[in-house]
Amino acid sequence: MSTARIGPPDAVDFLGVDALLSDEERLIRDTVRTFVRDRVAPNVAAWFDEGFLPRELGRELGALGVLGMHLHGYGCPGASAVAYGIACMELDAGDAGVRSFASVQGSLAMFAIHHFGSEEQKRQYLPSMSRGETIGCFGLSEPDFGSNPAEMRTFARRDGADWLLSGTKLWITNGSIADVAVVWANTDDGIRGFLVPKQTKGFTSSNIHRKLSLRASITSELVFQDCRLPASALLPEAKGLSGPLACLNEARFGIIWGAIGSARTCYETALEYAKTRVQFGRPIGGFQLTQEKLVNMLLELNKGALLALHLGRMKDDGRLHPSQVSFGKLNNVRAALAIAREARTILGANGVTLEYPVIRHMNNLESVLTYEGTSEIHTLVLGQAITGIPAFT
Ligand SMILES: Cc1cc2nc3c(=O)[nH]c(=O)nc-3n(C[C@H](O)[C@H](O)[C@H](O)COP(=O)(O)OP(=O)(O)OC[C@H]3O[C@@H](n4cnc5c(N)ncnc54)[C@H](O)[C@@H]3O)c2cc1C
Numbered sequence: 001m002s003t004a005r006i007g008p009p010d011a012v013d014f015l016g017v018d019a020l021l022s023d024e025e026r027l028i029r030d031t032v033r034t035f036v037r038d039r040v041a042p043n044v045a046a047w048f049d050e051g052f053l054p055r056e057l058g059r060e061l062g063a064l065g066v067l068g069m070h071l072h073g074y075g076c077p078g079a080s081a082v083a084y085g086i087a088c089m090e091l092d093a094g095d096a097g098v099r100s101f102a103s104v105q106g107s108l109a110m111f112a113i114h115h116f117g118s119e120e121q122k123r124q125y126l127p128s129m130s131r132g133e134t135i136g137c138f139g140l141s142e143p144d145f146g147s148n149p150a151e152m153r154t155f156a157r158r159d160g161a162d163w164l165l166s167g168t169k170l171w172i173t174n175g176s177i178a179d180v181a182v183v184w185a186n187t188d189d190g191i192r193g194f195l196v197p198k199q200t201k202g203f204t205s206s207n208i209h210r211k212l213s214l215r216a217s218i219t220s221e222l223v224f225q226d227c228r229l230p231a232s233a234l235l236p237e238a239k240g241l242s243g244p245l246a247c248l249n250e251a252r253f254g255i256i257w258g259a260i261g262s263a264r265t266c267y268e269t270a271l272e273y274a275k276t277r278v279q280f281g282r283p284i285g286g287f288q289l290t291q292e293k294l295v296n297m298l299l300e301l302n303k304g305a306l307l308a309l310h311l312g313r314m315k316d317d318g319r320l321h322p323s324q325v326s327f328g329k330l331n332n333v334r335a336a337l338a339i340a341r342e343a344r345t346i347l348g349a350n351g352v353t354l355e356y357p358v359i360r361h362m363n364n365l366e367s368v369l370t371y372e373g374t375s376e377i378h379t380l381v382l383g384q385a386i387t388g389i390p391a392f393t
Contacts, residue, residue: 012268015302017309021086028083032090035064040094045354047216051209053097055135055177058105062132066091066102068110070250075127076110081315085257085308092261096364097217099258104173105129107251109136112182112193115246116238121195125180137178139169139222140244146171147377148392149184149191150241154224156185156194163187163234165194165227171371175220176205182235183224184244193235193243202227213367215360249322252372253315256328257308259368260301262361263336267297269358270343273350284346293342300335307331323385330378337365 068076070084091099128134154167202225274285314320340362344351
């Protein structure tokens with residue numbers, strides 16, 4: 001068959017992954033992309049520089065329909081996993097801090113309530129969280145326990161019908177701006193989840209400063225000193241570490257896509273720069289070394305996009321195993337970081353400033369490599385999956 005009528009592939013979507021999306025999925029992509037272009041891209045370098053994210057963005061993301069996007073009922077949009085992934089990709093193409101806001105709100109805090117909460121908790125929180133009027137956070141990590149949350153020290157003990165919660169959570173996204181914290185604590189019956197409203201006596205939060213990554217995202221310490229909680233604060237259906245791990249599995253799925261969004265922006269920026277920046281009398285994109293860098297980026301970007309879509313379709317079919325989510329997160333974040341670093345070199349000195357998005361994405365990706373399970377932990381998950389032998393301890 002002749003290939004004469006087949007046009008040249010797109011320089012970014014080289015494999016034509018776009019053609020594998022439905023019209024509705026493309027519409028979601030365009031809607032979120034436009035929001036990012038108009039609202040995030042013009043402002044995010046300043047937010048990153050100043051180390052903050054405007055709280056009102058929550059309501060705007062709610063209006064966009066990306067908070068708790070893949071959850072059904074209680075005012076949530078009830079979109080597919082692929083549609084949610086596409087939204088994460090487009091938000092992350094703007095900044096991983098903005099995507100983290102949506103991930104923590106929807107996949108961690110809202111998912112925990114949706115999956116493990118009582119009917120009353122779902123009705124109380126989910127509709128306003130979906131609109132971004134109520135902000136949630138997810139407190140699992142502690143100063144001494146990150147990769148190994150099973151040994152967490154935060155403890156909730158029974159006191160009559162109430163609970164008394166004490167402990168410290170660290171590195172909590174949206175922590176100080178949250179109206180309600182989903183907090184995981186050890187109890188005499190193992191790990192349980194609690195909904196802790198901001199105004200609870202004994203609950204304080206403070207922001208972590210001097211971060212050089214995910215600066216357009218609030219990261220906080222949460223301290224609980226004998227916080228008295230009613231019995232109705234307990235998430236009734238979450239028992240043991242499988243509760244928080246199920247939430248993390250949801251958020252990691254979004255990261256598989258988000259990383260490709262960040263990588264795409266870095267690649268597009270480097271490609272454009274390479275075509276216009278002239279050295280030695282010609283565009284640097286005309287040098288073989290630069291072309292090799294761009295091609296390596298193109299390969300990983302397109303393979304990562306295909307992987308994200310494949311895993312998304314599997315999730316929508318109910319066939320996605322958590323170890324396959326680890327596969328996606330490990331591969332795509334690693335690939336995105338390599339793309340960002342390579343793009344940075346193409347921009348030369350301009351690559352180290354916030355005038356271009358590349359170093360912002362590169363620094364963000366260092367956090368993304370670590371949170372929601374470090375690259376080492378996902379390697380061990382996959383190692384166990386293929387050998388049958390756990391190597392965590
Ligand atoms: C910006 C940001 C936002 C975050 N947001 C949240 C949030 O909203 N909620 C929340 O609960 N947490 C959050 N985290 C915390 C994050 O999940 C943890 O940082 C992560 O789980 C790693 O824990 P740690 O930093 O304590 O590192 P550690 O667990 O101390 O690990 C340090 C190093 O040792 C390695 N390591 C540990 N165990 C093993 C092993 N068995 N074998 C080989 N290597 C190992 C790790 O891979 C890593 O390289 C956030 C982190 C960041 C940076």
